[in-house]
Amino acid sequence: MGSFSRPSASLSEPLDLYLHGYVSSRIMNLSRVSETGLPLCVCASKVDGLVLTLTPNSHNYNYRSAVLFGHATPVTSPEEKLWAMELITNSVVPARWQHTRLPPTPAEFQSTSILRVSIASASAKIREGVPNDEAGDLRNEEVLDAVWTGVLPLYEQLGEPVAGPYNRVEVVPEHVSGYREGFNGGNREYAEAAARKDAPVKREKVEGE
Template identity: 60%
Template sequence: MPLRELQYPTQPYSKVNRKKDRADYTLETIHRIVNSCPILHVSFQPPDSPFPAILPMIGQMGSFARPSADLGDVLDLYLHGYVSSRLMNLNRTSTSPEGLPVTIAASHVDGLVLSLTPNSHSYNYRSAVLFGHAQLVTDAAEKLYAMELITNGVVPGRWAGSRVPPNAAEMQSTSVLRVRIAAGSAKVRSGGPNDDRGDLEDEALLGRVWTGVVPVYTVMGEPVAGEYNRVGEVPGYLEDWRRETNKEAEEFAREAVAREGTSKKAAE
């Protein structure tokens, strides 16, 4: 862990302009949001389209050069996909030495904030946006590292709990992108409703409209065995992770209601 919290440089394209008190540029906060998000949305500009493209993808932050680096360190983002997908093909034809420019978004909703008026409703949320350049990973060892990293990002320990390493056909049909991050920002809202003073002084309104927060969190359900599964019990690593994840998710969403500092008006 660095001696001080590292931050991404604030660039015109990465700076949070609305609700600046909700902004966070620290690497640890941003990387934690990204790594805990099951789906990342990756945006890029195809040369043959008048519109930007955006794809849902799976990815994880990590460092092949320093595998023990933690979330507060400088990390790359690894994304994986089918070998002949549009994004992978664009990377093969890119002439930029830096790689293909991409923007990655990750978002979590932690609560529905219900206020006195519709305009003051909000979400408790955590969001992060990364800006960087994507390049295909060609080194076999780094590609295998990234595939293990991403697999364990879905369920910790799943890589070792499955048939590994992937065979030659699987490795050939899968491409991995390494995104070198140029800048990033996070935006976080927590707390309860925050209404205008005039509405708070309206006793009739206060007595008529319920206000508060509905915590929102993902629950991992009971595992359902596959058709050809022959293992009698759910593996311990999976069941332990499921229980702990559910517990942490509920606690985080409920604690976000009481957290101070960012409960100001509707989310932007």
């Protein structure tokens, strides 16, 4: 997510979604023949915990999800395309772009297409919290004594960096090791905090034109 015309824009401001792909892939070919922009729906979700309750019917997940609706058009400006390639690269590992061989070769640049998706509307949903059972089950002492309930926090972790076969840099650079440390700590902290919410929280936010 970013804004080429306002690079310093924050996530709280209107942003475009940038996607990349091979120049002759199906989605890129479709975007070039659409006069009004290719209509797209982009979905993303992240599971933060497995919520185990007294009965399978009440089992749940702690999660974060978002759905974006918009229209995609190819980026034709070389300046914006290069900016978007840097934005996408750094969204994987921050500061990675400037720590690589640059600039892209003409062949690399020409074989990559970038789509700019102008967002028309969006929806986000979040579930956090402890298990939530039916009142009847909560009054059943026999069930309460027999069934364990709780949340298994679920989070992604990056393992120890493994050097490639022709790597000659002995020390893992800080932009890699520092990102790994922050990524792992942040994911674990969020998932465990979500599992300890006193009451289940479900939030939904919808934004549109």
